[in-house]
Amino acid sequence: MKTYIVGNWKLNFTVGEASIYLHKLLKKIPNYRDLEVVISPSLIALQSLSLQIDRHKMKLAAQNGFYRDYGAFTGEVSFSQLRGIVDYCIIGHSERRHIFGEDDKMIQKKVAAAMRNKITPILCIGETESERAFGETADVIRDQLIGGLSEVADDELEKVIIAYEPVWAISSTKAAKLASPDEIAEAMALIRKILAETYGEKIAEKVPILFGGSVNPSNAGGYLTVPGVNGLLIGGSSLILSEFADIIEVAKRVKS
Ligand code: 13P
Numbered sequence: 698m699k700t701y702i703v704g705n706w707k708l709n710f711t712v713g714e715a716s717i718y719l720h721k722l723l724k725k726i727p728n729y730r731d732l733e734v735v736i737s738p739s740l741i742a743l744q745s746l747s748l749q750i751d752r753h754k755m756k757l758a759a760q761n762g763f764y765r766d767y768g769a770f771t772g773e774v775s776f777s778q779l780r781g782i783v784d785y786c787i788i789g790h791s792e793r794r795h796i797f798g799e800d801d802k803m804i805q806k807k808v809a810a811a812m813r814n815k816i817t818p819i820l821c822i823g824e825t826e827s828e829r830a831f832g833e834t835a836d837v838i839r840d841q842l843i844g845g846l847s848e849v850a851d852d853e854l855e856k857v858i859i860a861y862e863p864v865w866a867i868s869s870t871k872a873a874k875l876a877s878p879d880e881i882a883e884a885m886a887l888i889r890k891i892l893a894e895t896y897g898e899k900i901a902e903k904v905p906i907l908f909g910g911s912v913n914p915s916n917a918g919g920y921l922t923v924p925g926v927n928g929l930l931i932g933g934s935s936l937i938l939s940e941f942a943d944i945i946e947v948a949k950r951v952k953s
Contacts (some may be wrong), residue, residue, distance in 0.1 A: 700921070700952045701858065701907055702737040702945050703758065705787060715742040717871045718938055719749055725942045728753045728947055733928070735785055736935070747782045758785035758819065761793060764806035765877025766814075772915025776807075776814040786811050787930075789845055791864045799947065801844025809848035812856060817928070819858045819907070820845045821886075826865035836885055841913060842891050853895050855903040858931045859888055866910025868933045876910050878923045885925030914943035921951045 710718065715738045726734065728751075735759035738746060747757055759782075779786065788811060791803040799804070811818040819853030820894045822841035824834045825926035842859070849857060861884050866876040884905055892901035908920050920926060929948070 698903070698905055698927055699731055699733045700948050701733045701735065701905055702948050703737065703785075703787075703907065703930045704941050704948045705758075705760065705790070705909075706739065706932060706933050707760070707792070707932060709740060709936055710738060710742070711748075712742045712745060715739070715746060716749060719746055721938055722759050722808065722942065723751055723754060725938075726754060726945055727914060729945075730738055731952060732945065732948055734945055735907045737785070737787055737873035743779070743782050749766075752784075756805060757782065758787055760787050760790070761782045762786050762788075762807060762811060762816070764803070766808040766810070776810045779816060780814040783816060785858070787860075788818045789841070791823055791825075791862060791867065795825075799851055801841060801847075802873040803839075804845045805847045808845055808857070812849065812853060817856055817858060821860045821862050821909070821930070823862040823864050823910075826870075829863070829865065834884070838884060838887055839891055842888060843895065846895075851896050851900060854892070854900050858905045858907060859892075859930075859951065860907040860909050861885065861888060862930060869909045873911055875909070876898050877887050877914070878919065881908050881920065881923045882925060912944065914947060917944045917947045918951050921948055942948070 734755040735758050737760050759779050762776045762779050766775045766777040788807045793799045808818045824837040828837050863876055888906055906929040907928040908926050908931045912929045912931045913934040
């Protein structure tokens with residue numbers, strides 16, 4: 698399985714800044730066969746970056762998309778419009794869930810719409826600090842996973858990527874804490890187990906599972922060696938070109 702290094706830029710960079718970043722990153726990194734490098738800029742930059750990007754070196758992800766292909770939905774952009782521009786879309790990020798009120802029902806429709814339009818969903822799941830404190834972590838992971846995937850057929854599951862991002866470990870969260878390797882390993886094993894129970898072991902093995910939460914060049918290597926981790930979803934550190942490039946280098950070293 699490839700190793701995924703995904704940079705989620707969230708609401709940062711103008712179109713011009715995004716283009717300069719991409720230009721420099723393309724110059725800095727070679728084409729790594731076993732690494733899938735993905736950047737996820739703001740929607741407004743996607744079209745121009747799709748013309749600039751070298752798809753042998755990296756791919757684009759949208760940060761969001763709407764589940765209907767067209768119609769009276771002011772302000773929305775559909776996966777059918779994103780088709781051909783991006784290869785991936787982050788869906789169900791905790792910021793979408795908690796700031797914009799997206800629930801599992803909406804997220805499952807978005808996952809289905811992405812797949813219908815040949816865009817690989819990166820389905821984000823993860824518990825908040827208080828859910829963990831109340832011992833609800835396993836239930837939250839199960840509910841978000843089963844809920845988000847409920848419209849995905851068995852033979853389509855291998856086209857999905859799961860990202861486990863405990864909300865309390867995200868750098869923008871107040872008093873963010875670093876997730877420990879044991880906490881991550883436990884979540885990875887649980888996710889794989891739920892997938893195996895629902896879709897069968899053979900299919901479950903093929904699903905890449907990423908970790909996200911305060912990843913930076915100095916902890917990336919450690920996180921990538923946690924059992925079950927197939928890649929990283931990076932926020933803050935992906936905004937600093939040298940750090941993102943260093944994480945890519947670390948991934949190359951650790952996984953080869
Ligand atoms: P940080 O890497 O800044 O903690 O963000 C993680 C994240 O939310 C990526 O989607």
